[in-house]
Amino acid sequence: MDWKLTGDRPIWQQLTEQVALRILTGEYPPGSRLPAVRELAAQAGVNPNTMQRAMAQLEQDGLAVGSRTAGRTVTVDGAVIAAAREQRAQEAARQYLDALAALGYGPEDAGRLIEEEAERHG
Numbered sequence: 001m002d003w004k005l006t007g008d009r010p011i012w013q014q015l016t017e018q019v020a021l022r023i024l025t026g027e028y029p030p031g032s033r034l035p036a037v038r039e040l041a042a043q044a045g046v047n048p049n050t051m052q053r054a055m056a057q058l059e060q061d062g063l064a065v066g067s068r069t070a071g072r073t074v075t076v077d078g079a080v081i082a083a084a085r086e087q088r089a090q091e092a093a094r095q096y097l098d099a100l101a102a103l104g105y106g107p108e109d110a111g112r113l114i115e116e117e118a119e120r121h122g
Helices: 011-024 037-044 048-061 078-102 107-121
Strands: 064-067 071-074
Touching: 011 037, 011 048, 011 078, 037 048, 048 064, 048 071, 078 107
Parallel strands: none
Antiparallel strands: 064 071
16 A cells, blocks of 8 residues: 655644545445554554544544444445545545636636546546
């Protein structure tokens, strides 16, 4: 598992986002058991307490469910996962529009640019 951590934001937030992305893309399917905190911390090269904070945030966000005996599992609530995916997509769209605005492009240009790029990749 490849972890990309930067110094611009708290590490636990970056870990939360990266594990969440793995849930949203199905790498960790609904109902599956998540790796133990210590295992994930070792993979990411971070303190287990930092990873614990990230996993606790995933529970708070509803993407993970904790159990004293079974560890953490991915939620089976498809609506929670769908809402999180939609939120992530909306944030990406906002960032895209902000980047284009900084270059002097408007929302109408955004659609055109996406269509042109999709044609090149399609």
